[in-house]
Amino acid sequence: MIIVMKRSATDDNIDHAAQQVEKLGLKANVLRGAERTVIAAIGDERVEGVRSLESAPGVDEVMSVLAPYKLASREAHSTTSVVEAGSLSVGGNQIGMIAGPCGVESEEQLMTAARAVKAAGATALRGGAYKPRTSPYSFQGMKTEGLKLLAAAREETGLAIVTEVVAPEDVDLVGEYADVLQIGARNMQNYRLLEACGRSHRAVLLKRGASATLDEMLLAAEYILDGGNSKVMLCERGVRTFESHTRFTLPLATVPYLQEKTHLPVVIDPSHGTGHTSLVPAMCRAAIAAGADGLIVEVHPDPENAKSDGYQSLTCEAFEKVMAECRRVAAAVDRTL
Amino acid sequence: MIIVMKRSATDDNIDHAAQQVEKLGLKANVLRGAERTVIAAIGDERVEGVRSLESAPGVDEVMSVLAPYKLASREAHSTTSVVEAGSLSVGGNQIGMIAGPCGVESEEQLMTAARAVKAAGATALRGGAYKPRTSPYSFQGMKTEGLKLLAAAREETGLAIVTEVVAPEDVDLVGEYADVLQIGARNMQNYRLLEACGRSHRAVLLKRGASATLDEMLLAAEYILDGGNSKVMLCERGVRTFESHTRFTLPLATVPYLQEKTHLPVVIDPSHGTGHTSLVPAMCRAAIAAGADGLIVEVHPDPENAKSDGYQSLTCEAFEKVMAECRRVAAAVDRTL
Amino acid sequence: MIIVMKRSATDDNIDHAAQQVEKLGLKANVLRGAERTVIAAIGDERVEGVRSLESAPGVDEVMSVLAPYKLASREAHSTTSVVEAGSLSVGGNQIGMIAGPCGVESEEQLMTAARAVKAAGATALRGGAYKPRTSPYSFQGMKTEGLKLLAAAREETGLAIVTEVVAPEDVDLVGEYADVLQIGARNMQNYRLLEACGRSHRAVLLKRGASATLDEMLLAAEYILDGGNSKVMLCERGVRTFESHTRFTLPLATVPYLQEKTHLPVVIDPSHGTGHTSLVPAMCRAAIAAGADGLIVEVHPDPENAKSDGYQSLTCEAFEKVMAECRRVAAAVDRTL
Amino acid sequence: MIIVMKRSATDDNIDHAAQQVEKLGLKANVLRGAERTVIAAIGDERVEGVRSLESAPGVDEVMSVLAPYKLASREAHSTTSVVEAGSLSVGGNQIGMIAGPCGVESEEQLMTAARAVKAAGATALRGGAYKPRTSPYSFQGMKTEGLKLLAAAREETGLAIVTEVVAPEDVDLVGEYADVLQIGARNMQNYRLLEACGRSHRAVLLKRGASATLDEMLLAAEYILDGGNSKVMLCERGVRTFESHTRFTLPLATVPYLQEKTHLPVVIDPSHGTGHTSLVPAMCRAAIAAGADGLIVEVHPDPENAKSDGYQSLTCEAFEKVMAECRRVAAAVDRTL
Incomplete structure (x- = not known):
């Protein structure tokens, strides 16, 4: 100092x-x-x-001279940690591909999406049962019923389930159904939730807060690691800036920066990172070329009738095309998808 | 639309x-x-x-054409709401002055601060018993013991207590000791917490998230109002921008903007809003001149030995001087302090 | 409207x-x-x-409902414009690769860089003769002497010259020596300079201002196009945000967004866009995967002794490696480099 | 270091x-x-x-450990510099009040505004003859004819003239008619222009760039000071952030911060700093309470028909009311207006 x-x-x-x-x-x-x-x-x-x-x-x-985090630092663990959760593996040579709808809306919607992303090559299914929403008047998710549908989708497709947990008291319940607990951007500094996830044996996908610094994200991860849970993936989902043509600004330099500073694997969310369907495919390819260990992408069978995030969701067909493009880029950086 | x-x-x-x-x-x-x-x-x-x-x-x-919030809107209630909580009143002609240390550290520290701010004319005492901290290695607050010290300080000074609540399960306990539940910037979109505060009968001081838009802050307030609690104060505490000479950028135009859009009273936090003690007095005066209904200011008997936020805390003597300055500015805008 | x-x-x-x-x-x-x-x-x-x-x-x-620009819009010209300037072509299937030092410092420095980037496959040489510097006490460039060295480097290597012009009165002189006039981020809204470049017959590389919106960048381009010069390339070089681990935040979603809105080709500057040498290679690969039409990269034979921007310059050896990586990514998106 | x-x-x-x-x-x-x-x-x-x-x-x-600027630093000159230009004085006990239309549109418009702001107590008249505009299709100002109208307004009212200069080659001409050369936010880092103003004997009002740090603004001032012109006023006019309810975010903590770091006087522009007429009066009062040495405010006799900036201009009547409010706040901080 x-x-x-x-x-x-x-x-x-x-x-x-x-x-x-x-x-x-x-x-x-x-x-x-x-x-x-x-x-x-x-x-x-x-x-x-x-x-x-x-x-x-x-x-x-x-x-300050020293980084404020310890367990998350690259010095603590010189090779990138591989996080495994059911069919999903993030941090190794294969890039993890998490895809599915923003929210679970119905059995039909979820199963259609699940089958499609599985067929296209995704390695995990995303879908929110608990939806933190800016407005109290928006769709808040199907809750336990949604969790059950997710478990049924895993049953059929074999895909690991990634779903958001929004409160410490839900961690055990969500952990019963899900393979990966997602901590959303708005909860990145909800320390009780971080502590509860630290006590869970489930893998955790920790999203960057919309105005969190990377040190703050690594310290949030430190709460989980310090609690005893080493299965943490970091997720860049875009930051809030003056730019308005995208909903958030997606800084892909986060990927090489984090790879220097931490052993935790890095996942990119191009859906929230851009907020517009038409910008998602290019950012999927770019994230892989930048060295991301995984992607999390919103896919919906019928975006224009989605209860949330339709504007940034790929159709099932578009996702299949994106997967094909991403496979070629992955090969060009000696990774598989 | x-x-x-x-x-x-x-x-x-x-x-x-x-x-x-x-x-x-x-x-x-x-x-x-x-x-x-x-x-x-x-x-x-x-x-x-x-x-x-x-x-x-x-x-x-x-x-969009319509504002997304309803209960919080100025149309719902054409005059500014006055929030009363013990000795504190915010929204009327008198400006509410909430002062005290960042965190409760000891009986001596708290009582010294409480007596000093009372003597200087503050109308409420702030002090954190539960401290949400960026690093798991930082001081996390005295918790229940801190709440008891706060209640004792009220007993002696008569000052209403403003203290942070960080999780829904704590709302009842904190509400037993405190007059005002503070929701911190990092929890502005912790919806479970908002809902729990909506069910409380205690007044709520809702801080703006560091990158929340004002619509998002008003929608967070809407969660509380929609839950049945109408005693909500909004607090601007600075936003995250590219500026680094201040810890956050304090946009005082929030005051007149919110007064156009909502009936909820507006409190300014110049301590977090600047992050440097030397900038706090000018921002206190400016906030009052801009029309703020209240201020919340960090005051510590010994800032350089504070367990948190010393760099942005006023000493007791400096606070007394700030109060004198603010009283003159308040009079110049036909308010009292 | x-x-x-x-x-x-x-x-x-x-x-x-x-x-x-x-x-x-x-x-x-x-x-x-x-x-x-x-x-x-x-x-x-x-x-x-x-x-x-x-x-x-x-x-x-x-x-507003309509885009404020006309000539720059995709509607005005449905295919991407190809800008040609000597050995450089940007906008076609081949990706333009502009590389070289931040500033021209000496004949030896420039020629070493020029030969190295040529050997590695660059299609143009960058190098500043006029350096707009934040501090009046910093190196301001070699001016006319620098221009002459650049012309000599073209003579030997055949590489087109890209160099910055900082004032309208210099446009003719710089245009005598250079193939591409670069307008720096700080001058993106220097309208006299834009107008002077509009009257030039030289191609123009227009950099985005550090807090310019994309509409503002397109309107700056409109000044040049409206002046009669259609050879305009747009360059994303990062925007100023709260992030401090990078010098600027590089939003690669600019690439697909601009490709929807304008026919002008898009170049990415990963050197200024990150501000750290170690982050540059990943951003070069990502830019190409995102669909960029060109890259502009700082390369210096001896970065630690550079008069400016050493911290974000690649060595000649590192650049050669980056080129090899980029070639593979380009092939994966059906482009050549 | x-x-x-x-x-x-x-x-x-x-x-x-x-x-x-x-x-x-x-x-x-x-x-x-x-x-x-x-x-x-x-x-x-x-x-x-x-x-x-x-x-x-x-x-x-x-x-870095040392501030990068020297001549502008508080150490170079321990008391605040007073800049005098005709009827305008900025930096002493009296607060300078610069008011008038965004652009000079006609003799009638300018004279109406000039008489009104004079009557209300302004100490200088603003008005742009050269207008740097985002779009090439917008009103670009009346140029020399505008300068002549400004000089005529000074003749009649005695008010010093503050007007923008956009290019180095115009500095002499503008200096013939104006008392203060305004350098706009977009030109804060137009170094040729700074150098030309450094050679002028006219006072300079230097506006902060929309994403300039305060160090960068002080270094821009350093260019002028280093050129031999010591009559420099700094102007905060708001910075670009994610906030969209205001056009720019006005950080009034700039005032006490600059007063610590520099001897140059500080002017606030609440018109550009908010971008909405209804927010201007509160920010005028707040700026004075914060300790600003001057204000620059847009006033137009008929805002809804203004060729530019109508949305942020006060009517003549509104300005008179703002002056009365500001006088009271000035007295409360022991200043006059």
């Missing part, structure tokens, strides 16, 4: 700040420059109250 | 889209322009699946 | 707004809904003063 | 990085921690090529 003193800092200020650093259990190196003095604090800076040092007299800024 | 057709849309596409509109229970007016056809859909567009229309063939874009 | 009236709008307000619409030469269709009245204005809404309608009494909002 | 080495950095990497630091004329202090080594580079880090150090083997990150 580096403490930058103000130009106007007195010797007393500098001594005091150095003492505060030592009080935190770190070693203080005072370096006096022509314009500014800096204090380099050596030791594990991930201790309580470190940033409050900015309130000490004469201190201008406190800059 | 307006459906903009693509230039290339055929007559069949237009007919089909119009039929879809009618199927949703709306009346379709087809307007053919030189370059584009638009369909104006008349009726209550807040129905399920409306946006999925973008997937219909030949449709380019669907634009 | 759609004019949404306030709920409180009177009949007089509605009549007045409709008259204002007619005064602008548009036809007003008044549609009265249960909650709101909207006026659909039919005709070419790209007329002066249209948005000032929002100031008319009772008007809530004015929403 | 702090160089953070990667965990995997070898002793050779560390030695090499330290040598590179010394080569730049700085003194290298190598500090070995448990997890990471950092090199603190002491000396003036504002030298060429510093950031390219990130390309040296084993280097993870380079962090």
